[in-house]
Amino acid sequence: xxxxxxxxxxxxxxxxxxxxxxxxxxxxxxxxxxxxxxxxxxxxxxxxxxxxxxxxx
Amino acid sequence: xxxxxxxxxxxxxxxxxxxxxxxxxxxxxxxxxxxxxxxxxxxxxxxxxxxxxxxxxxxxxxxxxxxxxxxxxxxxxxxxxxxxxxxxxxxxxxxxxxxxxxxxxxxxxxxxxxxxxxxxxxxxxxxxxxxxxxxxxxxxxxxxxxxxxxxxxxxxxxxxxxxxxxxxxxxxxxxxxxxxxxxxxxxxxxxxxxxxxxxxxxxxxxxxxxxxxxxxxxxxxxxxxxxxxxxxxxxxx
Numbered sequence: 222x223x224x225x226x227x228x229x230x231x232x233x234x235x236x237x238x239x240x241x242x243x244x245x246x247x248x249x250x251x252x253x254x255x256x257x258x259x260x261x262x263x264x265x266x267x268x269x270x271x272x273x274x275x276x277x278x
Numbered sequence: 279x280x281x282x283x284x285x286x287x288x289x290x291x292x293x294x295x296x297x298x299x300x301x302x303x304x305x306x307x308x309x310x311x312x313x314x315x316x317x318x319x320x321x322x323x324x325x326x327x328x329x330x331x332x333x334x335x336x337x338x339x340x341x342x343x344x345x346x347x348x349x350x351x352x353x354x355x356x357x358x359x360x361x362x363x364x365x366x367x368x369x370x371x372x373x374x375x376x377x378x379x380x381x382x383x384x385x386x387x388x389x390x391x392x393x394x395x396x397x398x399x400x401x402x403x404x405x406x407x408x409x410x411x412x413x414x415x416x417x418x419x420x421x422x423x424x425x426x427x428x429x430x431x432x433x434x435x436x437x438x439x440x441x442x443x444x445x446x447x448x449x450x451x452x453x454x455x456x457x458x459x460x461x462x463x464x465x466x467x468x469x470x471x472x473x474x475x476x477x478x479x480x481x482x483x484x485x486x487x488x489x490x491x492x493x494x495x496x497x498x499x500x501x502x503x504x505x506x507x508x509x510x511x512x513x514x515x
Contacts, residue, residue, distance in 0.1 A: 232297045240313045267297075274295030276319030 231260055235267045245272060280339050281346035282332070287311065290332060293324045304345045311336065311345065338427050457504050468492045469499075478511035 229237075234257060238248045245268055251257075252264045272278050282290075287307055291299035302310065315337050324330040459465035464486075471477070471485035479493055486492075496512045499505045505512050 230298065236296055236298060236310075240310055240317055242313075242316050271295045274322075275317055276322035 231257070231263050231267060235264055235271060239268070239271055239275070245269065279341045279344060280335060281344055282311070282336075283346050286329075286332065287345055289326075290324075290329050293326060293329050294318065294322075294333075307345045335424075338424070338431070340423075340427070457499055457502075464488060464490075465492075465495060468495065472499075472505060472512060472514050474514050476508045476510045476513040482512065 234252075235248065238251065243251070245265075248268050249261070249265060252261050257264055269278070284304070284307065288299050291302075291310065296310075299307075299310075314333075318333065318337060322333070324333060453461050455461060455466045455469050457469045459469050467486040468482060468488055471482045477485070479491065479496070482496075483489070483492065496505065497507070500507050500512070503515070505514050
């Protein structure tokens with residue numbers, strides 16, 4: 222999923238992950254093991270915000 | 279089946295915290311709408327009442343809702359004002375993001391054409407606007423389905439409540455002794471052997487029919503202030 226296209230932004234990545242039903246931890250694991258590793262902090266921040274809005278926190 | 283205009287879908291996703299929803303094409307939007315029941319937790323309340331109702335409708339519906347391309351009112355009105363009908367091919371569904379922009383871009387040259395050839399009528403070959411009007415029967419069916427779903431929901435909620443109640447009652451039945459040990463447990467047996475007379479650990483073990491040494495447990499009771507430790511053994515205060 223994360224290698225679908227290189228044009229995706231952090232937000233695209235996180236939203237796709239959340240839609241796939243991944244948890245915060247799973248998003249972190251995927252991010253660490255892919256090209257998103259250097260943007261982990263931003264990814265986690267946006268993920269937390271999104272999860273809060275979706276009522277998961 | 280729920281049909282949602284692109285504008286409302288974008289508004290809904292924005293309210294749910296999705297930043298990039300404005301960029302999604304209709305295929306992606308439809309996918310996200312279908313996945314919405316799995317991503318949104320129960321009890322999420324949006325500030326906008328209309329969006330909140332829409333969200334609850336989507337979550338309640340068994341079928342995934344679909345983006346209704348044909349109810350894009352903005353572009354329709356503009357086209358109608360210009361007196362022109364633009365083609366709405368099914369293949370163009372994926373390029374909905376730029377619908378408004380495209381419509382504006384198309385209108386400018388179209389207006390020029392109108393000025394030049396005012397007598398020209400809009401050609402039907404370019405396509406006609408398909409206006410989605412729900413049939414009365416389908417509306418009734420939808421209402422009936424909604425009612426059924428509401429009734430089902432109520433039933434499931436009631437069942438869950440009764441199950442929870444039963445569980446709590448069961449929990450209450452398994453009581454605890456004066457020192458907090460579960461009744462019918464080995465610790466409770468040991469606690470029962472304790473009395474105001476000082477008893478050695480050996481005596482207590484024999485009385486409660488325990489083979490394991492319960493000194494640690496007895497010391498804990500001492501720490502909590504329930505019993506006192508003497509040179510001879512343990513006794514209740």
